[in-house]
Amino acid sequence: MGKLIIIRGPAAVGKTTIVKALAKRLRGIAIHLDVELEQRGLDTAGDHYCIPVENFLEALRVLRADLQYHLASGTSVIIDGCFYHEEMLDYLDERVDAPTTVYTLHASLETCITRDRERGKPIGEESIRAVHKLASRVAIGTTIDTEGRGVEKVIEQLMQRMTE
Numbered sequence: 001m002g003k004l005i006i007i008r009g010p011a012a013v014g015k016t017t018i019v020k021a022l023a024k025r026l027r028g029i030a031i032h033l034d035v036e037l038e039q040r041g042l043d044t045a046g047d048h049y050c051i052p053v054e055n056f057l058e059a060l061r062v063l064r065a066d067l068q069y070h071l072a073s074g075t076s077v078i079i080d081g082c083f084y085h086e087e088m089l090d091y092l093d094e095r096v097d098a099p100t101t102v103y104t105l106h107a108s109l110e111t112c113i114t115r116d117r118e119r120g121k122p123i124g125e126e127s128i129r130a131v132h133k134l135a136s137r138v139a140i141g142t143t144i145d146t147e148g149r150g151v152e153k154v155i156e157q158l159m160q161r162m163t164e
Contacts, residue, residue: 002028002071004098005162006141008083009105010132011123012115014146014154015080018105021151022158026076033081036063050134053085060091071098084134102141103158111147 023030037043042055116122
């Protein structure tokens with residue numbers, strides 16, 4: 001049985017970069033929840049302050065069979081997303097039969113704003129502020145600080161935590 005590893009945190013904290021590197025290191029599958037939402041037209045807030053939990057849950061419902069297949073075959077699956085709705089984690093916990101670990105990446109709001117400006121496809125300061133606030137209110141899993149740390153340092157810390 002593979003492991004389900006969830007890497008969560010605010011936008012521009014480094015989740016996607018870390019997940020790609022971690023999946024390579026573990027020879028696992030990387031799933032980027034933002035991409036899944038976008039491909040299904042579920043990445044909009046509509047009249048809501050943020051993307052509604054129903055949109056995230058729909059994306060997870062669609063992914064569930066693939067998750068189970070990979071995990072049952074012994075492959076670890078690493079998902080990155082903000083996971084600012086606790087119901088998302090509850091959904092996976094209740095419906096995916098695999099050991100699951102949650103890691104929350106953290107960096108200051110200012111760092112996330114700066115990183116967003118440097119991205120090829122920035123989401124903007126207002127969105128970074130909103131998502132940082134939402135993601136920071138959910139305190140789940142082991143927190144890993146990415147402030148001033150490169151990818152390898154963060155991966156080393158994750159690998160160390162996985163063996164504890």
